[in-house]
Amino acid sequence: MIGANILKIKEQIPASVQLIAVSKTKPVEAVQAAYDAGHRAFGENKVQELVSKYEALPKDIEWHLIGHLQTNKVKYIAPFVHLIHSVDSLKLLETIDKEGRKNNRIVSCLLQFDVTNEETKFGFTPHEGIALLNSDAFKALSFVRICGIMGMASNTQDESKIALEFAQLHDCFNQVKTILNEQGKDADCMIRSYGMSGDYQLAIKQQSNMVRVGSAIFGSR
Ligand SMILES: *Cc1c(COP(=O)(O)O)cnc(C)c1O
Numbered sequence: 001m002i003g004a005n006i007l008k009i010k011e012q013i014p015a016s017v018q019l020i021a022v023s024k025t026k027p028v029e030a031v032q033a034a035y036d037a038g039h040r041a042f043g044e045n046k047v048q049e050l051v052s053k054y055e056a057l058p059k060d061i062e063w064h065l066i067g068h069l070q071t072n073k074v075k076y077i078a079p080f081v082h083l084i085h086s087v088d089s090l091k092l093l094e095t096i097d098k099e100g101r102k103n104n105r106i107v108s109c110l111l112q113f114d115v116t117n118e119e120t121k122f123g124f125t126p127h128e129g130i131a132l133l134n135s136d137a138f139k140a141l142s143f144v145r146i147c148g149i150m151g152m153a154s155n156t157q158d159e160s161k162i163a164l165e166f167a168q169l170h171d172c173f174n175q176v177k178t179i180l181n182e183q184g185k186d187a188d189c190m191i192r193s194y195g196m197s198g199d200y201q202l203a204i205k206q207q208s209n210m211v212r213v214g215s216a217i218f219g220s221r
Contacts, residue, residue, distance in 0.1 A: 001033075001219075002030055002033040002034050002037070002217060002218060003033055003034065003036060003037030004037075005216065005217045005218075006019070006021065006034055006037050006038075006039050006217055007037060009200075009213060009216065009217065012201070013200070013204060013211065014204065016209055017204055017208065017209050017210065017211060018041060018209065018210045018211075019039075019041065019211055019213060020041050020042065020043040020064050020066070020193075020210060020211065020212045020213070021034050021039055021041065021042050021043065021213065021214070021217050021218075022042070022043040022044075022045075022066065022196075022212050022213060022214030022217075022218075023042050023043070023044060023053070023214070023218060024043070024044050024045045024046065024049065024067075024214065024221070025049075025221045026218045026221075028053055028056045028057055030218050031053060031057055031061075032057065034217065034218075035057065035058060035061065040060060040061055040062055041061075041062045041064065041082070042061055042062070042063060042064065043063075043064040043065075043066040043085070043212050043214075044063065044064070044065060044066065044067070045065075045066050045067025045068075046067060047065070047069065047070075047073040047076050047077055048076075050063055050065060050077060050081075051076050051077065054080060062082035062083070063077075063080065063081055063082050064081075064082055064083045064084075064085060064212075065077055065081055065083075065084045065085065065086060066085045066086060066150070066212055067086055068086055068088070068122050069084060069086050069087075069092060071091060071092055071095040074092070074095045074096050074099045075099050075102075078096065078099035078100055078102070078103050078105070078107060079103045079105065081107065082108065083108045083109070083110065083147065083191075084096065084107065084108070084109045084110070085109075085110045085112065085150040085193050085212075086110075086112045086122065086150065087109045087110060087111050087112060088111075088112045088122045088123050088124060090132050090135065090137055090138065093109065093132070093138070093141065093144055094137065094141065096109060096143075096144050097141040097142070097143045097144045098143075099143075100143030100144060101142075101143045105143070106142075106143050106144065106145050107143060107144055107145070108144075108145045108147045108188070109144050109145065109146055109147065110146070110147055110148050110149055110150040110191060110193055111124060111129050111132070111133075111146060111148075111149050111150070111172075111176060112124065112149070112150045112151060113125070113126060113129055113149055113150070113151045113169060113172045114151065114152075115151060115165045115168040115169055115172070116152070116153065116154040116165060117154075118154055118155065121152060123150075123151060126168075126171070126172050126175065129149075129172060129175075129176065130175055130176075130179060133146070133176065133179045133180065133183075134179060139183065145188050146176065146180060146185065146188075146189055147188050147189055147190070147191045148173060148176070148177075148189055148190055148191030148192055148193065148210075149169060149172050149173045149176055149191070149192060149193065150191075150193035150194065151165075151166075151169040151172070151193075151194045152194065152196070153165040153166060153194070153199055153202075153203075159202060162199050162202050163202055163205070163206055166194055166195070166199075166202060166203050166205075166206035166207075166208065167206050169192065169194050169206075169208075170192060170206055170207045170208075173192050176189060177189050177190075190209070191209065191210050192207060192208050192209050192210065193208070193210040193211075193212065194206075194208045194210075194211075195208045195210075195211035195212070195213075196211070196212055196213060196214065197213050197214060197215045197216035197217075200213055200216075
């Protein structure tokens, strides 16, 4: 079932869009089933769960941290995490840089933007994200790599509202890319991580190239 779901979604999306299978709350057996179907990129929203699955499962899996990250937990994932999607403060980015340095490893990150007015969502406003990239504190970091942006649409059935928010996220990406280009740091900035089970098709129409899909693969939580 899990393997078939993955293959079906991969058939539906362009080859240029990367599928992150969101395995949060699901057992290692579920991840293993997706792995056996050939999938290698998984997302978790909690550090402890990500670390225990990392330890239990094959080492060629790419682990993506997609949920809110506390600074005191960065050290547990810095040695191996493939991409941190949820960078939402300078303090967090500085901590990731520090832990990257300790591990002699440049850690790939996305800046999380919040274009909704929902209080439940983390992330920078467009203005805040741009200010961060222009700050001297950011320019001093050398063990983080900004690979793009991540975001979510509002929890609504209104497809035109969702499409508008995804378009705003794409606009954030363009602004991030432009600023990094001015600093000579944009070579790896190409990821637009938005779209989940309910809205990944809409997201791809608005130029997402990384979708994070959980329940459509693993079933409801
Ligand atoms: C849970 C989660 C997803 C996947 O949600 P589904 O609706 O199950 O596809 C994607 N992104 C983040 C940040 C999540 O926490």
